[in-house]
Amino acid sequence: MTATPGIELADDLFLQYASLVREKSGLEVTPARRSDLERAVADLTARSALASPDKLYQLLVGQAGDPVLLDDLITRLTVGETHFFRNRPQFEALQNVILPELIEKRRAVLRLRLWSAGCASGEEAYSLAILLRLLLPDLARWNILILATDINRESLEKAVLGRYRPWSFREIPPDLKAAFFVSHGDRFEVAPKIRRMVTFRYLNLAEDSYPSLLTDTVGMDLIVCRNVLIYFNEEVNRLVARRFHETLAEAGWLVVGHAEPSQDIFRQFAVRNFPGTVVYQKSAVVEKYPAFSAPILPDVPAPAPAPLPPPARRPVKAAPAPEKPPARHFLKHLPAPVPAEIQTALRLFAVGQSAEAIQQLKALAEADPANLWPPYELARLYANLMELQAAETWIDSLLRREPLLAAAHYLRGLILQEAGRLEASLQSFRACIYADHEFVLGHFALAGVMARQNQPQRALKAFENVERLLVGRDPAEILPDGDLVTVGHLLEMTAAQKELLAG
Numbered sequence: 001m002t003a004t005p006g007i008e009l010a011d012d013l014f015l016q017y018a019s020l021v022r023e024k025s026g027l028e029v030t031p032a033r034r035s036d037l038e039r040a041v042a043d044l045t046a047r048s049a050l051a052s053p054d055k056l057y058q059l060l061v062g063q064a065g066d067p068v069l070l071d072d073l074i075t076r077l078t079v080g081e082t083h084f085f086r087n088r089p090q091f092e093a094l095q096n097v098i099l100p101e102l103i104e105k106r107r108a109v110l111r112l113r114l115w116s117a118g119c120a121s122g123e124e125a126y127s128l129a130i131l132l133r134l135l136l137p138d139l140a141r142w143n144i145l146i147l148a149t150d151i152n153r154e155s156l157e158k159a160v161l162g163r164y165r166p167w168s169f170r171e172i173p174p175d176l177k178a179a180f181f182v183s184h185g186d187r188f189e190v191a192p193k194i195r196r197m198v199t200f201r202y203l204n205l206a207e208d209s210y211p212s213l214l215t216d217t218v219g220m221d222l223i224v225c226r227n228v229l230i231y232f233n234e235e236v237n238r239l240v241a242r243r244f245h246e247t248l249a250e251a252g253w254l255v256v257g258h259a260e261p262s263q264d265i266f267r268q269f270a271v272r273n274f275p276g277t278v279v280y281q282k283s284a285v286v287e288k289y290p291a292f293s294a295p296i297l298p299d300v301p302a303p304a305p306a307p308l309p310p311p312a313r314r315p316v317k318a319a320p321a322p323e324k325p326p327a328r329h330f331l332k333h334l335p336a337p338v339p340a341e342i343q344t345a346l347r348l349f350a351v352g353q354s355a356e357a358i359q360q361l362k363a364l365a366e367a368d369p370a371n372l373w374p375p376y377e378l379a380r381l382y383a384n385l386m387e388l389q390a391a392e393t394w395i396d397s398l399l400r401r402e403p404l405l406a407a408a409h410y411l412r413g414l415i416l417q418e419a420g421r422l423e424a425s426l427q428s429f430r431a432c433i434y435a436d437h438e439f440v441l442g443h444f445a446l447a448g449v450m451a452r453q454n455q456p457q458r459a460l461k462a463f464e465n466v467e468r469l470l471v472g473r474d475p476a477e478i479l480p481d482g483d484l485v486t487v488g489h490l491l492e493m494t495a496a497q498k499e500l501l502a503g
C-alpha cells in the first residue's frame, strides 16, 4: 500500500480533530503528534474519496456519524509497542505473589478472571496465560477468563493469529519460549493450549462500557493496564481508574505501567510495594456478601424449561370454558418506567453500597411479590458481584412468573455464560429472541457464544442481525437493558467481532 502524502491542517481544524479524538478515545494528540494526525486524516480523506479533510470531519461528527471510520482514525493514532513478559519486576510480582494469592483465594470456587486492558497484539495476555499454566497444575478444573481488549482492530487480529517475530521475545526466559511456542517460518506461534485461554475483544476504555456483564467486565480479580494511560489526559485517567475500581472484585489487583500517571489518580486503591515495582489493590475490606462458594457448575444441559406459552397475540379460537381462569397475557417487557424505589436501590449499588442495595431490593420483593423489578434487579446486581448462583435463583423465580420476558432471558443467558455454561446460555439467548425478535443485545450475545463455540458462520449471521436491527438508528441512542451501551458502540463491537471471525 502506498502512503498518502501528509497535509497541513489549519490550526482550528487540527484542534477540532484533536478534541474529537480525545472525546472518543481518551487519546491526547499532543503538538508533537500533530504530523501523525495529519497523515491519518490525509489517508482517510483519500480512502473515503472525500474532497477535503473538512468534509471528512463533517462526516465523522455528522448526524449519521460513521463510528467505524472514526475508529479507523483513532487506530492510526495508537501506539502498539509491546512484547512478552514486558517489565520483569512486574511479572515477578505476578508470578510470585499476586497470582498465587488469587489462586488461593479462588480455590474454593475454581474461578479466576483476569483482564489485559489495552492488550495491543496480545503478548501481555498470552504471558498471563503462560503464568497460569505454570502455577495451576489442575488448570483443567478451573473456569478461567483472560479477557484481552483493545481499541485497535488490526492489533486484535494479530493477537488472535498469535504469530510473532523474534523481537517480541526479547524478555521471555528461553525455557518458556521453548515450552509454549512453535516455530513457524520466521515467526513463532503461540501453542494452542495457551491460545485458547485468551478471549480477545474490542473495547474502548474511554467509553462507558465497563463494568458490565455485556462486555464480560465484572468481578475481575486482576486488571493489567500498562502503557495505555500515558496517552490519556488526567480527566480521562481519573474516569478509567474509577471504572477499574468498580470492575474489580474486592481485594482485586490493578497493575499499571511504570510511566503511568501519578499515584493520586489511583488514590481509592491501596498501594502494594514489590521489588522494582508498585501495584494497586482494591481496598481489602471484608466482603459483606462472600463470593458464591460452591464450585462452578459443570456444563450440563439446563433443566428442561417449562414449555413456552404461545405468543400472547395469537387469536383465541374458542371462548374459554367458564371454569377455566382467563387467558393469561404474558409480558415481554418489564413495565416502564423503572419505579423510583428501584432507582434508589440502584443508586446505592452504583456508589459501592451493594449490601444496602440488595437489602432494599429484597425488602421490596417481599413487600410486593407482584412487582417484577426487584427480582430482575437482584439477579442483575448479584451477577455483577459474580454471585452467580444467587443471580440464577432470582432470575429463574422471575421467569417462572413471566416466561416471555425478553430481558430476563437475556440476563439469564449472561449469567450462565459467566458460569461457563455456554450451551445453556445459548438456549436463554434464543428464548430472548423468541420473545422479542428485535432484542438486539440478544442477537449480539448469541453471536458471541456461537463464536466461542467455534461456529463462525452462525455467529456471523447473528452479528449481521445486529447490524440490520441498528440500521438508521442514532449512534448516541442508549440501548435498553444494556448497561448504557449505545447503538454506535454496539456497532463498533459488532464490526470488530466480525473482523476477528473473518480473519
Ligand SMILES: C[S@@+](CC[C@H](N)C(=O)[O-])C[C@H]1O[C@@H](n2cnc3c(N)ncnc32)[C@H](O)[C@@H]1O
Binding pocket: 025, 026, 027, 078, 079, 080, 081, 082, 083, 086, 117, 118, 119, 120, 121, 124, 149, 150, 151, 152, 155, 203, 204, 205, 206, 225, 226, 227, 228, 231, 257
Ligand atoms: C503501548 S500499547 C500497550 C500494550 C501492552 N499493554 C503493554 O504494555 O505491553 C497501548 C495500547 O493501548 C491501546 N489503546 C489506546 N487507547 C485505547 C482506548 N481508548 N481503549 C482501549 N485501548 C486503547 C492501543 O491501541 C495500544 O494497543
